[in-house]
Amino acid sequence: MTIRLNTESLTESFMATPEPDSQPVISVEGVSKKFCRDLRRSLFYGVRDIAADLTGGRPHSDRLRPQEFWALKDISFQLHRGQAVGLVGSNGAGKSTLLRIISGLIKPDTGRVRVRGRLAPLIALGAGFNPILTGRENIYANMSILGLTTQQIKQRFHEVVEFAEIEDAIDAPVQTYSSGMAARLGFACAIYTEPNILLIDEVLAVGDARFKAKCYRRLYELRQRGVAFILVNHNSQAILNICDQAIYLTRGALVTQGEVNAVVDHYERDLFLNSIERSENRMVFPPKAAAESNGIDFRDLFFRDGDGQLTQTLSTGEPVSLCATCEAHDSYSGVALDLRIAKVGGIESAGYVLSLRGQNDDTFFHLSPGLAEIRLQLPYLGLVPGVYSAQIRLRKDAVYTFDVVESFRFTVTSRQNVNKCQFYQPHSWALVPVVTPVSARQPLP
Amino acid sequence: MPPEFVYTPDSLLRRPRFLLWTMWRDLLASRELAWRLMVRDISAQYRQAALGIAWAFIPPVAMAVGFTLAKDANVFTVGETDIPYPAFVMFNTALWQTFVDAATGPVQAVIIAKPMLARVNFPREAIILAKLGEVGFNFGIKLILIVGLFLFFRVPVSWTVILAPVALIHLVLLGTLVGILLAPIGVLYQDVSKSLNMIMGFWLFLTPVIYPVPTEGAFGMLVSLNPVAPLLVTTRELATTGVLTEAVSFWVVSGLTLLGLLLTWIGFRIAMPYVVERVTS
The missing domain is CATH 3.40.50.300 (P-loop containing nucleotide triphosphate hydrolases)
Known part of the structure; x- marks a missing residue:
């Protein structure tokens, strides 16, 4: 602790x-x-x-x-x-x-x-990068600012380049790099200083999702080795x-x-105001005045089971609906719900396990003033047991956001044993008697 | 055993031995970083300039041409110089420029390094050392010009030329003293860098660069109070005639410079955390 x-x-x-x-x-x-x-x-x-x-x-x-x-x-x-x-x-x-x-x-x-x-600040991605110098020269300058000797930099140079994935561009000036490449290089330099303590300030937003996952993995490794964060x-x-x-x-x-x-x-x-009620797998929000609202607000997030009854237990493989009670202050069309779910804790948690967007399914609703419930029906809950955090947005035409809940946390349990895998596959088994053996030569019908 | 650092609000001056020890430790620790920064700055300095290294020659040559033409046209008169006038001006300008580099370098370097200073706790001495190295490098290039000049004008050189670097180092250290003194304030207030050019222009006017040391009048008095004058004149005399005219003031200024440098260094160390705190929050 x-x-x-x-x-x-x-x-x-x-x-x-x-x-x-x-x-x-x-x-x-x-x-x-x-x-x-x-x-x-x-x-x-x-x-x-x-x-x-x-x-x-x-x-x-x-x-x-x-x-x-x-x-x-x-x-x-x-x-x-x-x-x-x-x-x-x-x-x-x-x-x-x-x-x-x-x-x-x-x-x-x-x-x-x-x-x-030794303390390394990841506040300082690319401190001292000079845009007209090459990536190679900048690695040396940056890592010595972070306190390494030339000998130590030489030893780690290849790892840094490999981690940042810029082998091809290492001798090109940094000003020709894309912003993602420069950020990756900065992150790689900082993380390979082998600190005892890492201070990380809002820098995990660099690069694409794959690189982000790689950063998280590296941080996880460092932590296993006793680095404090x-x-x-x-x-x-x-x-x-x-x-x-x-x-x-x-x-x-x-x-x-x-x-x-x-x-x-x-x-x-x-x-999110003081009056949000958070209970097991449910969040209730107080009403907002029309002046504070962006048009439509979340009022309640909860789940319903296969019979449409409100439930607070989620089980892998069971039918379930995610329900969002919304209050509209005016008439809106083109309203869609966005949902991104990430698993909480552990190394595999770097990305989203599930991302469902109304606009991708061409599902838009028309909301009239008053309360309405948007339901996302899942015939089988594919998430394995664990704690999840969902980001839920109410959007209009993919550009305007009415309301957003950054972290709706819920727990999934299971009646079956699905512990050793990443997702639940609805399935059934059968034994079928074979009348005539199928020959490999015989063409399939 | 990992190193331990303790940060408290107390003034470091209350622990002078610890302060001096950390200064020595950081000076040693910053050598490699200073070298890296210097390599970085020098390579960047000439890479985006079409004329490249020629920029080290252009200012002294331009000064010499200008003043020689003006003197020949009798726009102004100067006394007798020990060596031919164009060589005199060019050599002095190279020395003066080196002093100006040493004085303005730390201010500019610290301002440019602001984002770095605000985020990473590295030995701040490295910035100054890197700048000193750059001043030395730039002087080295000017030296090529000076050697060519001496050969061209057949300037007699005394054996004392081997002592000239000592005087030159004192000149650079005096410049560095000015630079370190102004650097922390220069980060806080832009007035410093804005006025620095003007002050240097005026200071040049008070330094025997385009004229030999005046001996009379109020102007002679002013020039004799200028600490740069004895250092610059002695460097030139050591490199050429070998006859020193300002030996006493040279040693007085040198002694004060070394003492002053230690004090400004302490001031710089103490001031930097406050500066960092004010520039970025």
Whole structure:
């Protein structure tokens, strides 16, 4: 377990810590940081801080000056070897600031940060890339910025090129690369610095789906080898997949920290108004005023069984319908539902296991003002047992989004044994008596 | 045992021994990175220029041609110079340019490296060292011009020429001192880089580059207060006549430069985290 809550009981911490050497690789103790939104004043404070530091220290660095605010306030947590913690929170919550303090780029205003081991920031994809130099030259420059010696870079050079899949373009200037190629190169450079701690800030969005899956696999390998992670991502699915712990920040303050599912739940509850009701395999949303709405809103997401009855248990292989109760504020035609389902946890979770889009099936609905239920009927549920997270969108003509639910989480169980495979295939067995043996030479009818 | 780092709000000046130790450690650690950055910058510098390395020669030659023509036309008069005037101007310009490179280099380099500084915690000394290496490289190219010049004008060379690099290094270090002093502020306020060109133009006017050292009047007084003058003049004299006219001021300025460089380096280290925090948030 990555984080030991201050309030958590000792037994739980002991049970949760697999490593006997319990020295944390990162320990953050009461860290605060203040910023100023007014540029001129901010620069002036900067000069004043420098002057104060040069004359022996800043008194009252724990007090706000005019127009300052706390970008981080009294944050504490610990990170142990081989553990991954996700930072969640809306924009401006202080996630990146926290990462920058941990990497030693900026000084905390109060508190203290201890870091043991080599730390690689994946905040800095392609730091120091010069567009008119070749990929080869840039690998050397970039990796030495990340702290490797020439000898070490030489050893890893081929792996980096191979991982980034740019063998053909390695001697071409980076400005001729596509954005995906440059991003892949940056990611490969960073990931091959062999750090003890990785700070990842919103960078897993590079490249195509296949490369993304490869990045996740590599991160998974690193974690098996004991690398500790701090991951910042707006997408809670990515956090759920990679991290076992999470920290939720709001406006610089720590709201909660602990087991990842609980923290992400808390975050999402706050994010989508406070009144969303989440129960087992169901989400209920409060009504929105017409002014706040984009036209149609989700009000309820749930499942119905084969008889059309509301159900909270999903079983592999059974008929089921995903139902979305929607409230329209006007008449709309061309409304379609998009659904993407990803499995939560584990290495195979890098992509979506299922993606169903109304527009691909040419299924568009006409909604009149009021409530309506859109049903997605599945004759057999093909998902194997596990926890899934669905992103559900209500769209019009594939361009306009009425409403979106980022993460509708549900659990699938099974009455049969389908554990060792990736999907459920509806099937039946039969034994058929053969009257005349089929000869191989005989042409098929 | 993996390395351990501790970040606190306290001023590093309260732990002077730790501060000096980390400065030494980072200086050693930044050698290889500095070399990489220098290779990167030098290769990029000439790759997108059609005239390539000729850009190292063009400014001093242009200066020399301009001033020689002006002098021949009696637009202005200068005193007697130890060596032929075109050679005098060209050599001095090369030295002056090297000083300007050393002074403006760190400011520009730190500004260009802003995105890097904001994201990766690498030894910041590497940027300065890389720039110093680049200054040395560019001077090396100018040296080809100077050797050609000396041969062409049959400038007599004294044995003291082997000492000239020492004086040149002091000149570069003085420039670096100015550069490191301005770099952190230069990132925060654009005024620094905007005014730097103007200041350098005015400073050139106060430095015996196109004229020999004046001895009289208020102007002579001003020039004698200019710390660049003794270093530049001594470098030239060591390379040519071998007769030093400003030996005392040379050593005074050199001593102050070395002491000042250590102090500005400490200031630079302390200032950089605050600068990084203000430029990107």
